[in-house]
Amino acid sequence: MNRKKKIKQTIKKLVKKENAKKQPKNKVRYISKAERAALEAEEQKKQEQEIE
Structure with missing residues (x-):
């Protein structure tokens, strides 16, 4: 019984x-x-470029 249980x-x-x-x-x-x-720095640069 134990062997079968272990295998299962x-x-x-x-x-x-x-x-x-x-x-x-x-x-x-x-x-x-x-x-x-x-x-975040890259995003800020993009926003600055869009503003100018």
């Missing part, structure tokens, strides 16, 4: 991992603080 558990665990990998990723890519600052 391992197979169930593998199937669960495979299904999790198949699901779409909803998480947005992380943007570092330096990248955010660079993007």
Whole structure:
């Protein structure tokens, strides 16, 4: 009984991992603080150019 249970558990665990990998990723890519600052500076330059 224990051997069957253990085998069933391992197979169930593998199937669960495979299904999790198949699901779409909803998480947005992380943007570092330096990248955010660079993007903000670039945005400000564009706005200044539009004004002038």
